[in-house]
Amino acid sequence: MPLRCPAGATRAAPFVSYTSSLTSRRIPFRICSSCRARLSFRGLSTQSDRRRPTSLRYQLLADNLPSRSHKYGFQYPTKAVAYYTTNASEPRPPRKVNEMLTPKLVILGTPAQRRSVDPLALDPVDKDQLDGLTRALQTFEFKVEEAEVSNEILLFKPESLRVSKLRFEQVLKDLDTAFLGPQVKDYLSTTEVDIAGGVSKLRKAQALNLVMRQVWGVQIDEEIAAEMDVIREKELKFERMHLFFMMMGGGDMLQKLASRNRTRIILNSKANTIILKGTKARIERVEHQLRDLPGRIIPDEVDISALLRVGNVTDTYIPSISRLTSVFLEIRDEKLTLHGLKPYGPRDILDAKRLLFNSTDLHFRQMYSLLGETKLDSPLTGALYPVAEDQTLPWMYRGREWCRWRSIRTPRSKTVESIEDDLSPTISTPLLNPARGDKVGYNDIRSLLDSFSTATPSELPAATEITAKELDVSAIFGESEPASSPTTASTPPYIPPGAEIQTNYRAVLGQILHSSPTLPKAREPKSLSDLFASNPSHLLCNSVPKILDFLSTLNPVTYKYDFKILLKFSPSPWKHPKNFELLPPVEMELQIKPDTNELQALKVAAVESHSIVDVLMPRNACDLRFVKRTLARVEGKTKQVKNYIRAAKLDVLGEDRLEAGEVLEFNLPKWMISDAEKVAPVVEPSSAEDEYSELAFSEMYNDAGSLGTVPVNYFFTGLETRSSTTFDFDGSALVYTKIEAGASGGSYDEVVLECSNQQIEYLTPLEQTTIGREDEIEEERVRQETMDQMMELEAEELEKVTRNMRARDEYMHDMQGGPVFETVDRGEIKRKKHEEKMERRALRKAEKLESEKLNQGAEAAEDGLEASPRVEGETESIGSGEAIESEATTGLEATTESEATKEPLKSFDLGETGSEESLQTYSENLDHELQALGETGETQETLQANKQPTGLEFLYGEEVEETTSEIEISQPQGQESIKESLVGAVAEKQKVDDEDAEVISDAVFQRFIHTARKLVEAVETTESDHERVTPKKL
Incomplete structure (x- = not known):
């Protein structure tokens, strides 16, 4: 109560x-x-x-x-x-x-009344009091199991049972301090020592003495000096760099030293000291090994003034770089000193330099825009939701809080309007530019991607760290004066007609994340302007909810995946410190067969321009990133590239990590380099006569034409493996790629929708039935080929027997005076075949001479001739080819007439044949065959004339074939017919150049935008596995 x-x-x-x-x-x-x-x-x-x-x-x-x-x-x-x-x-x-x-x-x-404690009114805690509380929290006590007490006591047993008197007393003192009396007595009761009166009546000192003398058998030897076995304590002073290498790898080095020498090692990082506890001899051995550590350190000094000119090298990423590479870094003024430890010091130093370069987050020739999707006139409001995907992010962005901006979730209606109505050309969901509040549409994304920025990377912020306030789209849409922004729109650089380039558009699924120390975390609806008031940084996270469940519902285009290794290079700031930011980045793609580690193809490309438009879609589970990349072919069949690939460690079947060299030289097209005279590489004083000196570089640049190349040194910045599988989504290619970029790049999945003029070709029923049965089909093919060969041999034998029987019958009829079945003059047919053969040989020779002239004209055009002179040269070569062909034809006719005078023609004897219709049928068939051969020759000639360079070819695949003509024409042609065919081929070639099949039209791009938005809706409405398996409640 x-x-x-x-x-x-x-x-x-x-x-x-x-x-x-x-x-x-x-x-x-x-x-x-x-x-x-x-x-x-x-x-x-x-x-x-x-x-x-x-x-x-x-x-x-x-x-x-x-x-x-x-x-x-x-x-x-x-x-x-x-x-x-x-x-x-x-x-x-x-x-x-x-x-x-x-x-x-x-x-x-x-x-x-209860007293309420105001947390803001708390007094600050004294530092000494805080240290005492910290020690109290770090010191914990727990009840030791009885079985573990015996093992702990045995650890105090000396190695040598003959010890000095001081060592004996020292062990007794350690046992007395470490254990209680009942614990020692319990241990003593487990032994076979017979104690009069029982263990319980012993004192603690007596129990310890019995353990030392009778249980362990330790004896005092007066001849042993105290300094030989007494445990001592010694403090060593080191530098901070030395302690870093000692603790490298979780302190594995110190653990091995302590276990091998039975010495206790205590490291104090605050005082930069190490305390050793052990015997005098063991302490000396450990100290000797620790003193040898500074001699194994390899220093390397790097000048980072070029990086500081275009970016920021801060101390924020230094601990992360040291932890990932086991390299100690020191930055003083504009010098960076890297310290590595043998034997892997040089390799670790290269990794540290690469990560330091990537920490500046320089994105050359890249333009970035950020848009937010809004629903007609409703305000763009939402809230921030945290996203934890550190394993998918690069090393620079880990350990930070990233959030995605979303609208307040509401239950989706099953009868909601489809996306078809939302994507109609008349009613399009508007997009809002968070920087200025301008509203644009999905139709304007093409203009944003195609716009080109003339600002240098030193003026532009990093793509992932760009702020919304620095975005500007006013110049793109024709406003009078653009706002103050370093990004200004201008026309793209001039690309020569003969340049080999490739432009592609794609849409990437992901989540646009934002991070800032002052980012509002309240779960209350806020406008997008409040979000960007804190000046956050942006990043694309490729993790998409339910993406694997969605891909499992699609049909793959092929069940074989492509495995590639992508090497990324950036212009070296140490070889070209003055203007390295003027050069484009380069990518090298190696297609490898993963089963045999065989290099199947290679292509090298320079990124001429890279435009990104991120679209925030707060109503959906993921966002969209639209990307446009313009790549220019770089020659890969060079000695430098070949030696670089051979020296690289790219064995995907082995257990060693993949590695590549530090520097590689590429021959870039001259038209891609702005102010190429300023990018002359730095020459070391010891190699003044090097071929890449400034004088030699200027001579190479002046000698190179508009399509010439300039040697540039590049720095290796990253490596990743890509395993891709292509799916069919609404007739478009949806590429799912598993990317492994190591400890620094992360591991993530990428889903990309490609924009193409062509639709996906579906698998035929025959292809669907043959998938997975390649070995069986190959065996069946070999068996069928063997049977065909046997049938051919049987047919040949049967034909031979039939021919012999026919010859015997003819001989018998001839001997009996019967009629011989000869309806055609065989000599006449043989002569006509010989004439046709000579005609084809003469035409082939004329075509070969003509093709050589055309090749000479093409080489002259590549040396710097303009388009119009090149056409004239081709016309002249065509004329010369016509003259040569006319001479060859005249000679052929003369030869034919001379042969006709020597051997008169034999006519068919209609009376003997008795069949005029058979002769007419034979001549008609012969004319049809000659006409078919002529049409085939013209078709092959047209295809040879219309052959265009691919731009990004596989450099280490098949060799480039010479453009030689092997067309056989069965009947002679006059000069006018040859001229008309060649001029028609040239005109058709120019028409193909003007109407490039790879150019994406506006209609195709809008269909691509439509498919991308439809893809986002399809991914979000996909049911997961547990939703499909779990029965719904009635």
Whole structure:
């Protein structure tokens, strides 16, 4: 029956039976432990004179009884209980026997108010007090199991049982400090030592002495000097760099030293000291090995003034670089010193330089725009939701809080309008530029991607760290004056007609993340302008919810995946420190057969321009990134590239990590380099006569034409493996790629929708039935080829037998004077075949001469001739080819006439043949065959003339074939016919150049935008595996 004292302390009043006779009416008082108020014996408080009078409240006494609940079957007590009032000195009222008690009201005081603690009003904690609390938290105690105590005691047993007296006393002291008396006695009871009177009567010192002498058998030898076996303690002072290498790899080096030498090593990073505990000899061995550590350190000093000119090299990423590469870095002024440890020091230093270069986050020739999708006139409001995907992010962005901006989630309606209505040309979802509030549409994404920026990377912010305030699209849409922004729109650079370039558009699924120390984290609807007020950085995370469930519903174009190794290069700031930012980045793609590690193809390309438009889609589970890349072919069949690939460690089947060299030289097209005279490489003083000196470089640049090349040194910046599978989504190629970029680049999945003029070709039923049966089909093919060869041999034998039988029958008929079955003059046919053969040979020779002239004209055009002179040269070569052909034809006719005079023509004897129709049929068939051969020759000639360079060819595949003509024409042609065919081929070639099939039209691009948005909706509405398996409730 709990009651409350006036201050609010809860007291339990006991059930006391009433007795009529008491020796005294004096009631002892108690003191409340909470408020120090005096309480009566029965738990009731007495009003104190010192307490302030408070208001009274009434409480039903029966409500405090446990039996009041109906669960226990409440009933009033039948026996008499103590009567409680506010004054215990009042006489008890008379009562009857077995009288039923009724509930009483008790007057209680108001409980004291609780004190609220304001966290902002807390006093700061003293540093000494904070250190004491830290040590107390770090020091923990736990109950040791009895089985483990014996093992711990055995660790104190000396290696040598003959020790000095000081060592004996030292072990006794350590045991006395480390263990309790009962623990030592328990250990002693487990041994076979016979102790008179039992172990329990021993003192702790006696028990320890018995353990040392009788259990372990340790003896004191006076001849052993104390300094030989006594455990000592020695403190060593080192530099901070030395302690870094000692703790490298989780302190594996110190752990091995401690276990091998049975020495305790304590490292104090704050004081840069190491404490060794062990014998004198062991301490000396450990100290000797630690003192040899500085001699194994390899220093390397790097000038980072070029990086500081275009980017920021801060101390923020230095600890991460040191942890990833095991290299100690020191930055002083504009010099960076890297320290590595043998034997992997040079390799680790190269990795540290690469990560340091990537930490500046330079993106050459890249333009970035950010848009947010809004629903017509509704405000662009939402909230930030944290996203934890550190394993998919590069090393620079890990350990930070990233958030995605989303609108407030509402249940999706099953009858909502389809995306077809939302994507109609007349009603298009508008996009908002967060920087200025301008509204654009999906139709304007093409203009954003095609715009080109003339600002240098030193003026542009990094693509992933770009701020929304620095975006500007005013110049793109034709406003009068653009806002103050370093990004200004201009026309793209001039690309020569003969340049080999490739432009592709694609859409990447992902989540656009934002991060800033002052980013608002409240889960309240906010406008997008409030989000960008904190100047956040942006990043694309390729992780998409339910993407694998969605891909499992699609049909793959092929069940074989492409495996490639992508090497990335950037212009070297150490070889071209003055203007390395003027050069484009280069990518080298190696297609490798993963089963045999065989290099199948290679292509090298320079990134001429890279435009990115991120579209925030807060209503959906992921966002869209539209990318346009313009690549220019770089010659890869060079000695430098070949030697670089051979020296690289790119064995995907082995267990060693993939590695590549530091520097590689590429021959870039001259038209890609702006102010190429300024990018002359730096020459070391010892190699003044090097072929790449500034003088030699200037001569190469001046000698190179508009399509010439310039040698440039590049720095290796990254490597990643890509395993791709192509799916068909609404007739477009959807490429799923698994990317592994190592510890620094991360591991993630990429889903890309490619923009192409052609639709995906579906698998034929025959191809679908042959998938997975390649080995069986190959065996069947070999078996069929064997059977075909056997049938051919049988047919040849049968034909031979038939021919012999026919010859024998003819001989028999001739001997008997019968008619010989000869309907055609065989000599005439033989002569005509010889004439046709000579004609084809003459035409072939004329065509070869003509093709050589055309090749000479093409080479002259590549040396710097303009387009119009080149056409004239081709026309002249055509004319010369016509003259040569006419001479060859005249000579052929003369030869034919001379042969005709020597051997007169034999005519067919219609009377002998008796069949004029057979002769006519034979001549018609011969004419059709000659005409078909002529058409085939013209078709091959047209295809040879229209052959265009691919731009990004596989350099280490098949060799480039010479453009030689092997067309055979069965009948002679005149000069006019040859001229007309060649001029038509040239005109058709120019027409193909003007109407490039790879150029993406606006209609195709809008269909691509439509498919990309449809893809986002399809991914979000996909049911996961557990949703498909779990039965729905009725």
